[in-house]
Amino acid sequence: xxxxxxxxxxxxxxxxxxxxxxxxxxxxxxxxxxxxxxxxxxxxxxxxxxxxxxxxxxxxxxxxxxxxxxxxxxxxxxxxxxxxxxxxxxxxxxxxxxxxxxxxxxxxxxxxxxxx
Ligand SMILES: [Zn+2]
Numbered sequence: 001x002x003x004x005x006x007x008x009x010x011x012x013x014x015x016x017x018x019x020x021x022x023x024x025x026x027x028x029x030x031x032x033x034x035x036x037x038x039x040x041x042x043x044x045x046x047x048x049x050x051x052x053x054x055x056x057x058x059x060x061x062x063x064x065x066x067x068x069x070x071x072x073x074x075x076x077x078x079x080x081x082x083x084x085x086x087x088x089x090x091x092x093x094x095x096x097x098x099x100x101x102x103x104x105x106x107x108x109x110x111x112x113x114x115x116x
Contacts, residue, residue, distance in 0.1 A: 030065075030111070
């Protein structure tokens with residue numbers, strides 16, 4: 001997925017919240033990202049810091065990204081495991097009959113701002 005497009009959506013959402021909540025500035029945008037998306041934190045932050053200059057009230061805003069491991073369950077032996085590579089093979093029984101249980105998350109956890 002393209003980091004720039006995601007950051008743009010985040011900024012748009014945060015901007016709407018700033019206006020709706022009548023905040024003077026946004027200070028922090030916290031997101032949860034599953035490793036399945038292969039989004040690079042440094043690229044996200046660089047994009048955020050660059051693109052936020054187009055928005056009012058984002059001068060001190062920081063992007064905080066928390067990554068979630070990709071967790072998989074084996075349908076054959078019910079073994080749960082996390083993977084770093086996109087290889088969905090059960091380490092216990094070598095089965096490929098596995099299902100993703102987490103790692104596809106991509107959402108805003110919190111947005112913080114100041115009123116005055
Ligand atoms: Zn298994």
